[in-house]
Amino acid sequence: MIDTPAPNGPAIGRQFNFNTVAAVIFIVLAVVLFFIIPDQIDEPLIKIGNQNKLSPELFPRMVAAGFFLLGIWLFFKSFSVRQHNELRDLDREAITNVVVTLAIMAGYVFLMVNVGFVIGSAVMIMVMSTYFGNRNYGLGAAVSIIVPTIVFVLFTKVLVTSLPPFPLDDVLSSDSFLYGPLNYLSNHSIF
Amino acid sequence: MFESFLGGFGILFNPETVLMTFLLLAAGLFLGMFVGALPGFTTLMAMAILLPISFFLHPLLGIPFLIGVYKGGIYGGSIPAILVSMPGTGAAVATTFDGPALTKKGQARKALEVALFSSVAGDFTSDVVTIAMIGPIAAVALLMGPPELAAILFLALIVISATSSGVFVKGLLMLALGLFFGMVGQDPIGALSRFSFGMPEIESGIPLLPMLIGVFALPEIFVGIERKASQIIQSSGLKVTGERLTWPEFRGCIRTICRSTVIGTSIGVIPGVGQVVAAFMGYAAAKSASKHPERFGQGELEGVAAAESANNAVNGPTLVPLLTLGIPGDNLTVILVGAFIAHGLRPGPQLMQEQGDLVFAILLAMVFANILFIFIGYVCIPMFAKVVTIRKSLLLPLTLIFAFAGSWVFRSQPFDLAVLVFFGAFGYMAKKLHFDVTPMAMGFILGPTLEYSFGQTVILSAGNMPHYIFVERPFTAGILVLTPILTFLMWRRSVRLRRQFGTTD
Structure with missing residues (x-):
């Protein structure tokens, strides 16, 4: 311009x-x-x-x-x-998309803080990609789980920083077979 | 400085870190090319969202990683420009003049290879020139005191506002806004609390990382989601076909590459001009110097070589004003300033004095990165050609998680996510209303240093500022006198170039 x-x-x-x-x-x-x-x-x-x-x-x-x-x-x-x-x-579609994205971001902040980065991100990716036209739900679900997990591991294990962890102790007994692997992915097990 | 240069070799080739440095450089190049090849995803956005990764690495690892993203991103934009006439980045617009025509002739592979080799040639030469320039300029910069530094920063901020896209006064207003945001928290002289409005989260200032990611990455996402198109291009049209580039063909482009490299290198040193203008100027110069100008625009290899070598030749020299004077020349180098500051390294003459070895190690890594650049680019061309087909509906939320994760990791405060969204929305509005956010980011980053130097100057002047500046500090007086003249000249030049080449970047 x-x-x-x-x-x-x-x-x-x-x-x-x-x-x-x-x-x-x-x-x-x-x-x-x-x-x-x-x-x-x-x-x-x-x-x-x-x-x-x-x-x-x-x-x-x-x-x-x-x-x-x-x-x-x-x-x-x-x-x-x-x-x-x-x-x-900006036409109606553009305004709707921007407003919906802002709403998704607000929801993402809430989820990330309360249920952890991986779950919050997975929900956000699934919702946002579906809204923006992805109909391959299998691919969407796989990306939603795999990418946030990789990002979480990258930031917390490799770069040794902190991302909101999944509130593991609140929802899962330590006897559960899932507890071990999930605990590894939480921030408590930084090595 | 020569000792620092030799010391840089020692640091870079330290057996304990050398492998990791080059691995991260390669990762940066790969990611840069990947993002650059995606239409609508800019190098700036890639650098903004990957900036947090560099924060938590040693500067020798983190900064070359970002430089890799920078270099790779500028080249990556040429891939969709050549294959589908859709420039991945603004810097590749001039590549669309001849690239798609070559693809139509069945010479896509030749075009992509000449783009790669020209990019690397331009980049490598300009990196070497950068290293040669930086020492003498830094040595002069070291002679400066607070008044000179304040005057240089003032000049730089005004020039950057003048050369930003849009109306000059709007650039200045954005600069003032950035200075205001930079004042939030504590004043740099007495460490007094100010403009925190009773919010403990901003007692130490507005967090840099969410602010930078917000203004540079989120607006691109908002623009990207205005339309729901999930997939723009069908993969069937993206075959890298045809014969490989031959040595005689490349040799025929060498004169053009040299000319464009000189143009790109000269433009890189000037703040606020950038890769887009360099690419257009390189292309125009090649066309006017050619014996067959009529072939340009019809699928001429020299056309691709001219644009690509010029835009990549800008990369190295933009670091000269940054590292010697602490002045980022464009929005991409603002991100690099963020990386330096996060590592406790404030770019400027003191950095060259105190961490000269490290700075030269980073610059040498840039030079050696070109070897990786050519290798990764050559091997991955067919793969990057397919990147264009990745669904936007999946890429946009993935970009968002990097932006949010990057904003969180610095202080682990939910407030920072609010800062990210606020600056994202602000950046989007600013984009739509033709307010360039680059002067604002510059003001935010350089404001505290300017205020500190200015405060020191006030103290040193002992109450008689005019006498102190114009009698005791003639260099400062010279800069202040030159400021309006230089600003006018650069503003006029910038407007003329943008009118001539129809660009905003």
Whole structure:
């Protein structure tokens, strides 16, 4: 997308547009920032370099001033810039897909934290791939189980980091034949 | 610096780690080519989601791994560009001018091989040039103090905003937003808490990893799911057919490869221009220098060689401003900055002084990676050709699990997943409204260093900043005077190039 100044005359760019709105948002943000700076920055116990006007508020104030001045610049510039708001191009299918994906992400966060990474990911992959057109359920199920397990092992065993484990002790007795292998896959058995 | 260069050999070929380093380089190249070959999946996204893996490896293993993804991704984009006229990455758009025409003539194998050899030739040469350039520039950079560093960072941030895609003032606003996000947590001089809004999760700042993955990887996923098409291309059209490239044919392209490599290397050093412009410029230069320009666009091997050697020649030199001055030249090197910082290595002149051996080891790994590059590329061409057919409906959720896992592992906090989704949604909106997130990421990463250097300058000036800058620090004054001039020149150049070649990257 190349930004070109609008030609003279009653062009699209002579009206209020999304860039004008964005400019107003940035100006408002600047004003809000100026007001909250005193409350949001701790007072120093020792004022280092105070004689040189070095205050912890100096840089934030400069950034707030930047927002304000640039916001004003964009406000006036917005009338002469021809850009298309691509959010308006999104049709019903695209909006539905994005909203559904955001909902799936929210559900994924909940599942990942509560039932662990592998199970949460498996459910997410199955739901999302089915929604987006996969009808080969066998393949979907295999990918849903195998890939999260590999990722889990990669991060927890090879890279020795932590991912949410399956709450094994809450749902399975330690006598169960599944307990051993699943316990290995949980974070408790990092070697 | 020469001692550091020799020390780099010692570190790279340490018998205990050398095998692992090259294995991870190979893995990075493979993954990069894999993702690059997928239309709609960018190198940037691959680097963003694989970044967390590099965090938990030794820098000598993790950073070459990411560099492998970078190199492989830029080349991988040429495979679908040649076979089905669908560039896997923006850098491969110029390859579609001649690549598909060669495929139609039954010379797909020749086209893919010339793309591979040209990519490796461009990449290798530019890597060697990078190593040669980095020492002297770093030596000069070491003479700089806080005022000079602050002025250079200021210049770099303004130039990056000016050369980002879109309107200049929008780039500057995104930069200001990044600086604001970078201020959340603690101030870098007095370590005072600020802008945490009573949330303990951001007392130490907005987490880098979820932020980077959010703004660079999730928007690509959101764009990918706008349509439900589960499979774009049928595998029947993806046969790597025809004869192999012959030595006389390759020899005929050498002059073009050399020219494109010079173009790509020169462009790589300039922040904010990138592979796409390099590929177009390389192609245009080859066409105008050819005795048969009319053959370009009709299936000319030189056309593929010109574009591919130019775009890969950008890879190495983008590290010059990054490693010597701490300035990432584009969004791909922003990801590399994230990797360096996560390892406690802040790119800049001090890094070259304190960890010069390690930096040279990483750069040497880049050079040697080209051997693996040519081997993996050659062996795997038929396989990567089939990658295009993988179902998008399965790939997108798999990408998502890497993004979420990568965001979790850094601090193990559910809050970080919320940060990921927030920045993902923000990045998607920004993309749709023509706000480039690269200046924002740069501001976020470089903001604290800029603030620290600026604070030191204020203290050093002892209350008389104009006198201090213009009388005692003439180099700083020079940079400040040059900033508007350079910004204007680079902005004008960037706009002209984008208009000429019709690109946004």
